[in-house]
Amino acid sequence: MNTEFMPTDLDPRQVEREQRIVRAVSNTVARRRDALRIQVPVELERSIRISLGEAAASNQQSWLAGALNWVRRPAVSFGMAAATLMIVVGLVFMTQKSETLPAEITDAALMAFPGVHTGSTKLDITSADKGTLSAYLAEHGVGHEIFYPEVEAELVGANVFSVNGLPCAEIVYKAAGHTIALLQVDEKAIASKRVELHPVVAEDVAHSKWHWASTVDNGTLFVWKSNSIMCTVVSDLQIDEVSSLFRLEAL
Numbered sequence: 001m002n003t004e005f006m007p008t009d010l011d012p013r014q015v016e017r018e019q020r021i022v023r024a025v026s027n028t029v030a031r032r033r034d035a036l037r038i039q040v041p042v043e044l045e046r047s048i049r050i051s052l053g054e055a056a057a058s059n060q061q062s063w064l065a066g067a068l069n070w071v072r073r074p075a076v077s078f079g080m081a082a083a084t085l086m087i088v089v090g091l092v093f094m095t096q097k098s099e100t101l102p103a104e105i106t107d108a109a110l111m112a113f114p115g116v117h118t119g120s121t122k123l124d125i126t127s128a129d130k131g132t133l134s135a136y137l138a139e140h141g142v143g144h145e146i147f148y149p150e151v152e153a154e155l156v157g158a159n160v161f162s163v164n165g166l167p168c169a170e171i172v173y174k175a176a177g178h179t180i181a182l183l184q185v186d187e188k189a190i191a192s193k194r195v196e197l198h199p200v201v202a203e204d205v206a207h208s209k210w211h212w213a214s215t216v217d218n219g220t221l222f223v224w225k226s227n228s229i230m231c232t233v234v235s236d237l238q239i240d241e242v243s244s245l246f247r248l249e250a251l
Helices: 012-031 042-056 060-072 078-094 105-118 130-139 187-191 199-208 239-245
Strands: 154-163 166-175 178-186 210-214 220-226 229-235
Touching: 105 154, 105 166, 105 178, 105 220, 105 229, 130 154, 154 178, 178 187, 178 239, 187 229, 199 210, 199 220, 210 239, 220 239, 229 239
Parallel strands: none
Antiparallel strands: 154 166, 166 178, 178 229, 210 220, 220 229
């Protein structure tokens, strides 16, 4: 409480009492700060990320209007609407330049995919030659040997994305107009917490070798570990279609 302009004839005990009340209220709010925060569901956040990326290639106003209309729906609680608006505002800027991605590897792969799939994110290098791609990726900060899985799709190029400041390789394949994007990170980066891996995904990979999930747009998220490389595939193909393209026994 600011006492600079307080009349000098006030009882000091009254002043001290008012200051104690102000401090108590302030401390109560500070203690409840975490409880007052709203945890946004992961699927909601991922849905917004993917929708933003896809819309960036078409009409930016349309997705923004759609997001705001969603927020206005009567069934959406005030807290959820506020949280959604915060995500939308923040990700508007992130979709303008998607080279810096979230620290969690599956979120990073999901966020990078829409631009790569639609072509609004141009490939850093276009080539079907593995040696050429590996040399380029090494020159641009990727410190591990690049893994090229056996997949019935055309290798078209690669990107270097920054995941929590770490240069990571994304290998891109095409199959009949569909996209298979493989983001790679060395397991050492995950062990050192430089890059994060969602606990559910990590448990699936540790116990059953693979993590499969459908994305909100009926595409596929596919995660596995090849030697020391954690591989995260995102595709617009469905799970059965993606699995049929990979030689799973060779992964």
